[in-house]
Amino acid sequence: MAFGVYIHIPYCLQICPYCDFTKYEHGKIMPPSDYVKLLTEEIRSRAGDVPEREISTIYFGGGTPSLFEPRLILTVLEELAKAGFRWSTAEDNDDGKRLEMTLEIDPATCDQARLEGYLALGANRFSVGAQTFNERLLKVAGRKHSSHDTVELLQLLKRNKVNYSFDLLFGLPTQTLEELRADVATALAFDPSHLSAYCLTVPEAHPMSKGRAPDEEQVEMFNVIESELAKAGVLRYEISNFAKPGFESKHNLLYWTDQPYWGLGTSAHSYFPPRFSKSVDAVGDSGMRFWNAPALSAYEKEVRRSRSHEWSFVRDIPDAHREILERHQALTDFCHTSLRLKRGLDENALRLRFGNAAASLVTSILGDLAKGTWIQPTANGWAMTAEGRVMANAVFEKLTFLADDLKGLPGPN
């Protein structure tokens, strides 16, 4: 089983008005070195509960991790090593030899020296928060960087022959289909091996909800992205993610394939499936989710408290920050995350994990949906159609289970 570690770095150059990650403006909170101390304390006090020591993927996300100098990132990695973790050397990992270590970088925060520093400590994948190459729309999105900054960063990554991905944001207020086409063309000029395309999501009352293209045009924008990328061999493998074959994000795949991950830092989420725990008592029959305090001050208190004794996920995480999953919740998660992937839900894996009775319940719903236009059968199970992807929330609603739905149904043998 693969195992990933996510490290949240909540520092940003600016606070973008549409962002709902935990983040703070750089310079207005504790210095980065103090935050790294908290991370190392968290590793020291909590590592004892993690049953696996071989890490397949490490992901520094945020926020803007590239605001942290390489020596600070190194301190975190060294602490993981001191706690007995080692990097995977599995043959099927990354380019066949090493673990995948991703670092998110934003334009205007990384130069040649800094990139070399990250490469030296083992980072082998970089995710660039480009969002759009259109100067006007960058301002609409509240970004401080310019399109020129993004281009310079992508040129730097290309010159250094490193593996990189970038994020595109679409459906921005006043953005036209032609502007989106121009963004995709510029993106393709950099020959990305991976690209994530997100439609802006803001609540109705949000100032950025005004002036956006109508829903049908947003769907068309997504279709343009998918078809233009496909022509360049960058294929969709998840609702919002595209890659050349072999360049899919191994870390993000953990989230969609029921694999364990451990989140460090403020607001970071973790998931331990049942087969990953030291004992079923610890995480229940269906696995456990837990998460760190979302506010930096509360996270700091949590970590300081844990100094006094060895922290335990099971004993010490406040009830409000952990959830021992029940079978219906685990089944719901399994259906939603599998269907996010292009390859879809594997019926055999479903039966093995939840038993024949629960699997039959799911397949009868999928069979009904397949009579419409949202779901289609595959060789191993079921996947969403293009129309289903647009209506993903409605599909997920049909596959959201309550405890009563599974009452009396036997589990796996």
Ligand code: SF4
């Ligand atoms: S830079 Fe990224 S993480 Fe920071 S506020 Fe903007 S969108 Fe959010």
